[in-house]
Every structure is written in C-alpha cells, then in structure tokens.
C-alpha cells in the first residue's frame with residue numbers, strides 16, 4: 001500500500017465548521033492542500049473571505065447555533081458539490097480562565113459559585129447543541145450516499161479536570177465526547193465513521209487569543225512534557241488521517257494531540 005493512496009483525500013467534499021481560524025483552519029488547509037473540495041462555515045466574514053481565497057475553498061457565513069441557517073448551509077453545499085464526504089465539526093469558543101490564575105492563586109471571580117449561567121448556556125449551545133445539529137445534518141446527507149466521516153474537535157478537557165480553564169467548557173466538552181461515541185455506534189450501520197480529535201493547548205484565537213501571549217505560553221508549557229504549546233501544523237496530519245482511507249476501520253475513537261499534557265508533569 002502506497003502512502004499516497006492510504007492518505008488520499010482528493011476530491012472529498014469537505015465542510016469545516018469554524019474553519020476560518022485556528023484548528024479548523026489547519027484542518028481546512030490540510031484538506032485543501034491535498035485536493036479536497038473544502039467549504040468553510042464560519043461567523044467571521046473577514047477571516048472567512050481571506051482564508052477561502054488563500055485556500056481556493058468555498059465559504060458560507062453561518063452561525064452554527066442557528067439550526068435553520070446551519071441546515072441551509074449544508075443543503076446548499078450538497079446541492080453545489082453533489083454530495084458530502086467529510087465534516088469537521090469544530091466551531092467552538094473558549095471557557096475563559098479557570099478557578100486558579102496562572103501563578104496558582106485562587107481566581108475569585110471564577111470560583112464555582114460565581115460562574116454565570118449566561119456563559120454556561122452560550123458554551124453548551126455551541127459545543128453540545130450545535131454539535132448535535134451538525135452531526136444530524138451530516139448524517140442526513142451522508143446516509144443518502146455511501147457513508148462519510150464526521151470528525152469532532154473535543155478537547156483533553158473532555159476527560160481531565162482543569163484548573164486554568166472555565167468549568168462550563170470542561171462539562172460541555174465531556175458531553176461532546178460522549179455524543180461522538182453515541183453517534184458512532186448508531187451511524188456505523190451506514191458507514192458513517194465518527195471520531196474525535198482531542199487537542200491540548202493550541203495557539204489560536206480562542207478566548208480572545210490569550211494563548212498568543214508569550215507569558216501565558218511559558219506558564220502553560222511547564223505542564224507539557226514537550227515543553228511547548230501546539231501550532232496548526234501539529235494537528236494537520238491527524239485531520240488528514242481521520243478523513244482518509246487510512247482510518248477506514250476507526251469509529252468512536254478519540255485521538256489526543258497534546259504534547260503529552262495528559263501524561264502528567266515531567267519537570
């Protein structure tokens with residue numbers, strides 16, 4: 001088996017939600033650079049316009065928390081491209097700071113009893129409810145063809161507790177991770193494979209781009225055995241793998257890409 005055939009994603013009709021920035025953009029780029037037909041769904045018109053031009057991809061300005069708009073964007077994409085092969089369900093927002101500051105002190109405004117319901121609901125609407133709708137739309141279209149791939153960006157926070165990340169995010173990502181497994185179980189019958197990518201800390205625009213700050217990076221890198229945070233090219237191979245024939249016997253899996261953060265502290 002040649003690597004070129006094993007990882008062939010050419011002509012795959014691919015949607016990436018939240019694909020105009022960060023991790024989603026890294027997925028979109030990996031797929032477009034290897035010949036896939038990529039459509040990015042994103043809220044932000046400027047980065048959507050810039051990045052779709054750069055990648056030679058299509059773009060749809062859509063808020064994935066609006067079910068009607070999301071369904072319409074999928075229907076239009078399938079009408080334009082003829083089918084749907086791969087969906088990266090990736091759009092998400094950060095959880096904000098956790099109950100500890102980066103220097104290990106209690107962060108009073110982020111104490112459990114201070115957390116506001118509005119933020120809880122916003123995160124759950126995007127990370128769980130809109131993910132549910134995205135998988136529904138993908139399944140509806142993929143069932144009419146020979147199957148497909150749904151790849152969900154969860155987080156290492158789905159399975160580990162966090163001191164520096166807001167509590168609603170941790171609970172929402174745990175919900176997203178179990179939704180992946182449940183969807184994978186039911187949709188296997190239709191050759192729709194559903195897997196998760198669980199990143200550790202990646203330098204993106206999440207949480208107002210706070211991970212772009214050198215001091216924040218240095219503080220968090222101490223908890224990473226590889227001693228640095230992740231960047232776009234650290235996740236692209238995994239995206240390509242899960243979309244490609246190489247992953248054809250995988251479903252319901254969660255693949256962690258975190259520089260070893262979940263292993264523990266290594267000095």
Ligand SMILES: NC(=O)c1ccc[n+]([C@@H]2O[C@H](COP(=O)([O-])OP(=O)(O)OC[C@H]3O[C@@H](n4cnc5c(N)ncnc54)[C@H](O)[C@@H]3O)[C@@H](O)[C@H]2O)c1
Nearest residue numbers: 018021022023042043063064090092155201202204205206
């Ligand atoms: N960066 C990290 O450290 C990290 C770690 C683990 C998981 N993740 C997950 O990765 C995913 C992508 O995050 P990122 O770090 O690349 O952030 P990012 O802010 O760089 O990119 C997110 C993109 O999603 C878009 N978006 C946000 N809300 C949307 C909505 N309602 N509808 C459509 N588009 C929307 C934004 O406009 C943006 O382009 C999220 O699900 C996030 O939880 C990130």
